[in-house]
Amino acid sequence: MFAYTIKRILLMIPTLLGVAILVFFMLRVMPGDDVVDLMLRAEGANVPQHVIDAERARLGLDQPIVIQFFSWFGGILQGDLGLSMWTGRPVAYEIGQRLELSLQVALMATILAVLIALPLGTLSAIFKNTWIDHAIRIFSIAGLAVPSFWLGMIIILLLLTNFGWIPPLNFVSFFEDPWHNLSQLIWPALAVGYRYSAVATRMTRSSILEVMQEDYIRTARAKGVFERLVVARHGMRNALLPVVTVIGLEFAFLIGGLVVTEQVFALNGIGRLFVQAVTRGDYTMIQALVLLVAVTFILVNFLIDMLYAVLDPRIRYS
Amino acid sequence: MSTGSPTLAPAIDYKLPKRRNAVLQFISVQPLGSLGLLVIIIMALAAAFADVVAPHDPLTVNYIAILQPPSWEHPFGTDNFGRDIFSRVIYGARTALAIGFLSSLAGCTIGALIGVVSAYFGGWVDTFIQRIMDVLLSFPIIVLALAVVAVLGKNMVLGIDVNLIIAIGLPMIPKVARVVRSSALAIREMPYIDAARTCGYSDTRIVMRHIVPNVVAPYLIMLTAFVAQAILLEASLSFLGLGVTEPTASWGLMLSGSAADFYLEAPWMIIFPGVAISLAVFAFNLFGDSLRDWLDPKITT
């Protein structure tokens, strides 16, 4: 197990390095204006070139690209994400300001998804090819089909036209004012969570179906035990693993899903920060956010693999 | 927006059923999938014959008829330029299907080739390719697409933005490569491949004659599923103002920009394009799902 863990950790290093290199050089070949133009020439200001050049030099953008890379990467290795090229404040501070909100929405969406997916997926599998199954499948395929930002727009439309009310604008921590907090975040969580639940429902259904084909279930069934009990006792535990996996991976990707939804609900989260960073050409910020998401994803993957290794010894020795 | 889990691509040995009257059989076994297929066919026809079907020109600006609610003249109402939304939704099917299909085709084909090559050669080639795929997989789809759009800008060929197709197709590659690789790995271990090798057949021949035909089923399934994902992604990118641009009729674009300013006053501006996106994605998912069930011998009862 120890050897496997070490091997697995070592495998993460080239991936992380690849992500860092890719995102860095991808940004530097980006055509169009850079952050300096965008900041100083906003609204068509008549700014002399020497001011632009001086600012570019100050940000180190006039250095050879390889040198820029090493000075940035050196910082990362020491846990320093650098300063935002747009605000001049530390990237870590800017992200920290917005992380709680995004994490909370992601967490709420996950809880919603699990609460919907487990019962529906199980029902769908048990009553395979009946009208219950069809109805649940239609519901979950619709969840994959409806764009979450459109669902968000419709939610706002309904709230405003029916109640003349919109969710509060400013974020307050759940621990300070739970009511205010939930009334702001439940809507985006719902918009994102529906799609998420659809993915999880489908995974639950198919993995339960798969488990039900296994021999020991057939044996149990042959013994005349009531079918639903069989599913509950034997099926669930084994079927849950792929479901947990898909939930974990989706969670890691939720930050991406929030990019559009946060725009619709005007939430000050990581997704909006990313879109702003892209439109502002704030390289250091984009690099940090992409790394953050990639690291989350890689870590979640690692944890899932570990979980599998613990549960299924064959993996360790292959 | 990921479909299924990338790390756990199951090596199910799909088979293209060699049955007579496959279509009839599909309809009887997979009523939902057939419904999806029907919707797809209707959309494809509407897209192909948009100039005949659409009652108005989708680009004609009419300042006298702006923001009109649905009526006989304009079944879906008009937008802030007085353009007929019904006609724009019909023409939008063209954009959605063209971009959805082309990017899915590009992404899945390249992904499948990479997967086959990776599986067949194994060794350091496999390791190297898999590490690159790992890197690509670590980016959320929309983030990767946003970055590609930002880096490449626009490049119009025959009215279609090639770079947008790359941006949408690129995130599919590692996923398809993973799945195809595991299917191909299973086949590579088969005795007849060894036999072919012993006979001195070239690598290309073995790959093309023996491995490729066996990964066609998962390839087709993913192609369908990714058309759905591509349509959604195109909508999201256009919504963020980074995809298709005005005045082209595109569903995502119809939800963005000015629609965001007007939608509370003129809700029909967002309802119909949104329904169109959902319906299209829904149909492709339904069809793709059923196709998988149908082709997967393990699950078919």
Added chain:
Amino acid sequence: MRRTTFAITTALAFWLAAPDAATAQEPKRGGILNFAVSAEPPNYDCHANTSFAFVHPVRPSYNTLLRFVPDNYPEIEGDLAESWDISDDGLTYTFQLRQGVKFHDGSDFTSRDVKASYDRIRDPADGVRSIRQAAYADIESIETPDDHTVVVKLSAPNAAMLSQFASPWDCIYSAAKLDEDPRWPEQNVMGTGPFTFVEHSAGSHWIGERFEDYWDEGKPYLDGFRATFIRGAPMVNALAAGEVLVEFRGQSPADRDRLVSQLGDKAVVQESPWTCVLIVALNTEKPPFDDARVRRALSLAIDRYTGAEALSRIALVREVGGLLRPGYELAASQEEMESWPGFSRDIEASREEARRLLAEAGQENLSFTFTNRNVPMPYTPVGVFLIDQWRQIGVTAEHEQLETRLYQSKLRGDELEAGLDFHCDYMDEPNLQLIKYISSDKSSINYSGYDNPRVDELYEAQARELDMEARKGYIREIEKIAMEDAYNIPTIWWHRIIVHHDTLKNWHITPSHYLNQDLSEVWLDQ
């Protein structure tokens, strides 16, 4: 139904210069003003910023030397200066400063602070970003004979200089802080203004609180303000729901109609012409736009009067004008405008002429790429409108809408064919607006590549001319050249619409969204 709403709002809309009924009321003290800002400032340095997103939250913490009278633009009054005097030759400006003014840190304001601030703008230390340095190039020296007198000497007369001292960008900083670190204002907010800075929560909001020691006794009326950074549809929703009372940049006509129908008599609409315009920039260094006939044909094809009317219903543009904002005292009269190509009331004759010019130039089937910015308001509607106008003389323009980053660099680059450029200023002033039209090697914002020494001479002459009538003469001549050569073609001027809740009192719209934002006179009726 729709049409009635529109009629009502239009009737409601026209803003009159006369003070409204609200000013007659006795101002109430107290309350927090919630307003929206649809972008966010990158840093806090007045001298380095160019966006309204900066002015709206930051300006309330600062004063400037002079300012535009809040309810009577373009009249100028003292802000930190109590009075001023200009020598007859126009070369010496003497300012008497207010006494007893305090900075938020408790220190006294003196002439040294004024000198340090203006020196920072015109001659910045290394690392300091001064964007408007060029506007003060005529200043030879700034002297401080005593603590409350500032003498500014110019090397040549400059017709714009006095109003420039009322620029909202020229915040007066504490000289002591600048001595410590010339870049101190980038990350700190500390001035003499009516509100002290409390907090800026990145991406979310900005809070200011009444400065109890403000020099203007009894002001500000508000206890404080909270600016929320929010844009697009969510911003309009927040306005409709009363989460914010106002957004000070401007709303689209559709938003106005919606807010008015939703809020009823709780909504107050203020409208004004805007010192912003969208301009078609044509690359004169590349065929076919190296031919002035082709360029003029594009200008002739635009039905400005019908377009202005139609567009004003869906976009924030309304006034037909030339190089200067219509309605500004130095702008061309309607009669003068109608003598320019493309400004005739007879659009059929203009289009006929346009077709003739194209035929003459051998460009009957002209087709080109029209670069636009992918900002929905007002770029998209105006772009769609122009393409439709050109189609009517047989010209095909392909609409290329780019993200701001790509859009700006394309405008500046050699690849440009034609693009929709824009120009926006904090005040009506030929020195500012005409920079768009002087030779491209002398102006960093003329993207047409057009060079004409005659225009530059005329620009210089009008800038130095202190006699209004003589100045007008030079400007008319520049306009005539610009319109005939049609390298930068002004389209339709912007129209500013502000819808706010009626509890907000004593805020007055001006032709610029950069002005009138110190919030010292604003109060809440609640």
